Amino acid sequence: MPSVRTPDPNPGWLSEFELEETRGRVPILYVEAIPVRLDSLGQVEQVGLLLRGSATTGTMARSFVSGRVLHGEPIRTALMRNLEKDLGPTAFPQLPADIVPFTVAEYFPLPGVTPLHDARQHAVALAYVVAVTGECDPRQDALELSWLTPREALAHAVLDELEGGRGVLLQQAMAHVGALA
Amino acid sequence: MPSVRTPDPNPGWLSEFELEETRGRVPILYVEAIPVRLDSLGQVEQVGLLLRGSATTGTMARSFVSGRVLHGEPIRTALMRNLEKDLGPTAFPQLPADIVPFTVAEYFPLPGVTPLHDARQHAVALAYVVAVTGECDPRQDALELSWLTPREALAHAVLDELEGGRGVLLQQAMAHVGALA
Amino acid sequence: MPSVRTPDPNPGWLSEFELEETRGRVPILYVEAIPVRLDSLGQVEQVGLLLRGSATTGTMARSFVSGRVLHGEPIRTALMRNLEKDLGPTAFPQLPADIVPFTVAEYFPLPGVTPLHDARQHAVALAYVVAVTGECDPRQDALELSWLTPREALAHAVLDELEGGRGVLLQQAMAHVGALA
Amino acid sequence: MPSVRTPDPNPGWLSEFELEETRGRVPILYVEAIPVRLDSLGQVEQVGLLLRGSATTGTMARSFVSGRVLHGEPIRTALMRNLEKDLGPTAFPQLPADIVPFTVAEYFPLPGVTPLHDARQHAVALAYVVAVTGECDPRQDALELSWLTPREALAHAVLDELEGGRGVLLQQAMAHVGALA
Numbered sequence: 244m245p246s247v248r249t250p251d252p253n254p255g256w257l258s259e260f261e262l263e264e265t266r267g268r269v270p271i272l273y274v275e276a277i278p279v280r281l282d283s284l285g286q287v288e289q290v291g292l293l294l295r296g297s298a299t300t301g302t303m304a305r306s307f308v309s310g311r312v313l314h315g316e317p318i319r320t321a322l323m324r325n326l327e328k329d330l331g332p333t334a335f336p337q338l339p340a341d342i343v344p345f346t347v348a349e350y351f352p353l354p355g356v357t358p359l360h361d362a363r364q365h366a367v368a369l370a371y372v373v374a375v376t377g378e379c380d381p382r383q384d385a386l387e388l389s390w391l392t393p394r395e396a397l398a399h400a401v402l403d404e405l406e407g408g409r410g411v412l413l414q415q416a417m418a419h420v421g422a423l424a
Numbered sequence: 425m426p427s428v429r430t431p432d433p434n435p436g437w438l439s440e441f442e443l444e445e446t447r448g449r450v451p452i453l454y455v456e457a458i459p460v461r462l463d464s465l466g467q468v469e470q471v472g473l474l475l476r477g478s479a480t481t482g483t484m485a486r487s488f489v490s491g492r493v494l495h496g497e498p499i500r501t502a503l504m505r506n507l508e509k510d511l512g513p514t515a516f517p518q519l520p521a522d523i524v525p526f527t528v529a530e531y532f533p534l535p536g537v538t539p540l541h542d543a544r545q546h547a548v549a550l551a552y553v554v555a556v557t558g559e560c561d562p563r564q565d566a567l568e569l570s571w572l573t574p575r576e577a578l579a580h581a582v583l584d585e586l587e588g589g590r591g592v593l594l595q596q597a598m599a600h601v602g603a604l605a
Numbered sequence: 606m607p608s609v610r611t612p613d614p615n616p617g618w619l620s621e622f623e624l625e626e627t628r629g630r631v632p633i634l635y636v637e638a639i640p641v642r643l644d645s646l647g648q649v650e651q652v653g654l655l656l657r658g659s660a661t662t663g664t665m666a667r668s669f670v671s672g673r674v675l676h677g678e679p680i681r682t683a684l685m686r687n688l689e690k691d692l693g694p695t696a697f698p699q700l701p702a703d704i705v706p707f708t709v710a711e712y713f714p715l716p717g718v719t720p721l722h723d724a725r726q727h728a729v730a731l732a733y734v735v736a737v738t739g740e741c742d743p744r745q746d747a748l749e750l751s752w753l754t755p756r757e758a759l760a761h762a763v764l765d766e767l768e769g770g771r772g773v774l775l776q777q778a779m780a781h782v783g784a785l786a
Numbered sequence: 787m788p789s790v791r792t793p794d795p796n797p798g799w800l801s802e803f804e805l806e807e808t809r810g811r812v813p814i815l816y817v818e819a820i821p822v823r824l825d826s827l828g829q830v831e832q833v834g835l836l837l838r839g840s841a842t843t844g845t846m847a848r849s850f851v852s853g854r855v856l857h858g859e860p861i862r863t864a865l866m867r868n869l870e871k872d873l874g875p876t877a878f879p880q881l882p883a884d885i886v887p888f889t890v891a892e893y894f895p896l897p898g899v900t901p902l903h904d905a906r907q908h909a910v911a912l913a914y915v916v917a918v919t920g921e922c923d924p925r926q927d928a929l930e931l932s933w934l935t936p937r938e939a940l941a942h943a944v945l946d947e948l949e950g951g952r953g954v955l956l957q958q959a960m961a962h963v964g965a966l967a
Contacts, residue, residue, distance in 0.1 A: 257449055257450075261449060265446055265449050265450055267495070268438055268442060268446050268495055269438075269446055269450065269452060269453065269492075269493075269494075269495055270453050270493050270494075270495060270496075270497075271450060272450065272451050272453050272548055279883060281880075281881070281883055283866070284860075284862040284863065284866055284881055285862060285880070285881025285882055285883055285885075286862065286883075287883055311450075312450075312451050312548065313450075313451075314448070314449055314450055314451060314546055315451075315532065315546055316451075317530060317537070317538070318528060318530060318548070319827040319828055319829065320827065323826070323827055337824075337828070337880060337917070338824070338827055338828025339828055339882065340822060340824060340828055340829075340830055340915050340917060340963040341888070341915070341962050341963045341964065342527075342528055342828075342964060343524065343525065343526070343527060343528065343962075344524065344528070345524070345884070346523075346524060346783065347499060347523055347524065347525070347550060349498060349499060351496065356498070357498070358785075358786035365495055365496055367453055367493065367499070369528060372883050372884070374880070374883060408786075411785050411786045414776075414780060414785055415780040415781075415783070415785065418776055418777040418780030418781065419777075419780065419781070419884050419886075420883040420884045421708065421777070421884065421885060423720075423773050423776055423777065424720035424770075424773045460702060462699075462700070462702060464685070465679075465681040465682065465685055465700055466681060466699070466700025466701055466702055466704075467681065467702075468702055500646040500647055500648065501646065504645070504646055518643075518647070518699060518736070519643070519645075519646055519647025520647055520701065521641060521643055521647055521648075521649055521734050521736060521782040522707070522734070522781050522782045522783065523647075523783060524781075526703070527964065539966075539967035553702050553703070555699070555702060589967075592966050592967045595957075595961055595966055596961040596962075596964070596966065599957055599958040599961030599962065600703050600705075600958075600961065600962070601702040601703045602703065602704060602889065602958070604901075604954050604957055604958065605901035605951075605954045619811055619812075623811060627808055627811050627812055629857070630800055630804060630808050630857055631800075631808055631812065631814060631815065631854075631855075631856075631857055632815050632855050632856075632857060632858075632859075633812060634812065634813050634815050634910055673812075674812075674813050674910065675812075675813075676810070676811055676812055676813060676908055677813075677894065677908055678813075679892060679899070679900070680890060680892060680910070704889075704890055705886065705887065705888070705889060705890065706886065706890070707886070708885075708886060709861060709885055709886065709887070709912060711860060711861060713858065718860070719860070727857055727858055729815055729855065729861070731890060
C-alpha cells in the first residue's frame, strides 16, 4: 500500500484517525499483565498495581500493564513490549511457557454488558499473571507502581480504584493463583 | 457517531473495502471451534472436520468452525453464531462454562512465523473444543462434515489437509482432551 | 495377589480400619464437583449446593459433590460415580472434554495451613465445575440441593456455611467461569 | 498413634511394607515435572530428560522429574523437593504462580487402561512444565540429564524411550506450551 515513503519505523502503529476509525469497525486485541512477585515456591507474595492518569475520566486510577497487539506482532512480543513500557527495562518479566491466558477480558464501550468497560472501544484482552524478578521503574504515563499483598490488593477500596471494572479481573487472577484467602 | 441513518441491521459487518483496510491495520480477532462428540464420561469419541473450498488456494481443504468476532459481539455469541453458521441450526453445541481457550492461535500473512498462516491477514484466534449433541447439517460454503475418531483425525494425511497449518492446532486440541493415543 | 476368594464386589472400598490407617500414611485423592446450570451460551445461571450433616461437627453444612477416587478407578469414573451418588441417577452431568481441574484443592488436618481443612485427613481434591442438564434428586446423606444464582452463592453468609473452608473454592470456581460479578 | 518413639525425621516416608500395603489400597498421588529452558519471551528452547535405571525392567529408560506427595506435604513443596532431588541444588526451578497442572496423568498397574502404566501401583500424577534457570546436576538414581530441543524430544525414538508410556505426556506438554512444530 505505501509507496515512495520512508519505511515506517513503527509498523503496526496507526495515526489517531486510523485508530479511531478502526475502533469503530472491529474489536481491538489487547494484552494485559498483572505483575507479581513470587516466593521460592511460586506463591504470590506481592501484586504490582500501576497508578496512572485515566484517559477516560481525567482522574487518577489504578491499572495493570496493558497495551494493544500491533499488526504483525506476536502475542509474546506484545506482552514483553508492554511490560517494558510500563515497568521499565530492568523489571525482568518471566513470561510463562504457555500463552493460554487465565481469562479473556471483554471490554465494551457501553457500561453494563460485562463488568468491564472501555469508553473508547470494544477491546478483547488476553490477561496474564507475570512474575517479575528485577527492579521496576514505571515510566511514560504511569506515575507509580505499588506493591501490595494479595490481601491488600483485594480490599474493596483498591478493587474500586481499578480502571474500567478491572477489580473483577484482579479477583479472577488471584483466584487463579490460589491467593484469594 | 452515526446520526440520522437507518440502524444497521448487521452491526459489525464491514464492506469488502473496510475489511481489507482494517486487515492492514490490526490483528483480526477470530474464534475457532473443533466440534466433538463425547461419550457419557466426557471422552472424545469423534472429531468433526469441515471440508470446504479454500479461499486461498482454490482447492478443497479441511477446516474447523471459524469466524470473526464482530464489533460489539461477545465471544460466546460469536462462537455460537459461527457454530450455527457452519454446523446448522440443530447441532446443539454445548459451550463450556469457562471461555478460556485451549490455545491462542496466531496466523500471520507470511508463512513460517508460526506453523499457522493466513494469506489474507494477521489473525488471532481463540480456539475451543466444543461438544455437539445434535444433528449437524453444514451449510454455506462448507460442503461436508466428516466425523473421525481422534486416531483417524491425527493421521498425517488428514493433518496435512487442514488449511493454514491447522494440523498443529488439532494436535494441540487432542493433547488437551487427552485423546492423543 | 488374591486367590480363591470370592471376587470383591466393591474393589477399591476399604474397611474402616484400613481407611483410617491409610489416612495416616498418604494424602487421599478426591474429586469434587460444583454442579451448575448453564444458559444456551454456556454462562452459569445457577450453582447447586448440597446441604448435609457434617461428619466433623455434627451440624448441618453446605458442600459440593465430593468423594474418594478408589483404587483402580479412573478419574472420570470417580467423578461420574460421585455425581450420581449425590445428585441421583437423572441429573445427567455433562463431564468436560478435558480433565484438567480448575484448581487442585489441598485439605490438611490442621486448620490454617491452607484455607481448606479436613479434620479426618490430608486430602487432595481435583475440583471441577460440571454442567447438569437433568433433574437432581439428592440421596444418601445429602438432605437437600439448593440452586442459587452465582451472586446468591457468593454471599458471605453462604460462603461461610460451606464445609471445610470451601467458600474459597466456590469463589475460585466462579472466577474461573467468569461469574464473579 | 505413635507414643514414646523418637520423632520421625522424615514424616510422610513409609516403610517398604507400609508403602506396598498402601499401594494396594488407594491411588498414590505423584507430582511430575518436565524441566525446560525458556528464551527471553518464554518460549521453550530445550527440554530436560532424565536417563535412569528403570525399576520395572532393569534397563535404562528416560523419565521426568517425579515423586510421591508425602503425607502432610503441600504440592508446591513436593514439586520443589523432587526437582531438587533429581536436578540438584543449583537448578533454580521457577515454580509457576498457579498449581493447575497441564494434565492429570493416570497410571494403572495393568497396561492398556490408559497409555500410561506403572507395574507397581495405581498412581495419579499432577504434571507440570517447570522452567529451570540454573545448573542441573542430577544425583541419586538419575544417571544423566539430556537437554533436547522440542523437535528432538518429540522424535519417535525418544518418545519410545520414555518410561511407562510417558511419550504421550511429553507430547501433551509440548502441545500445551505451543512447541509441537
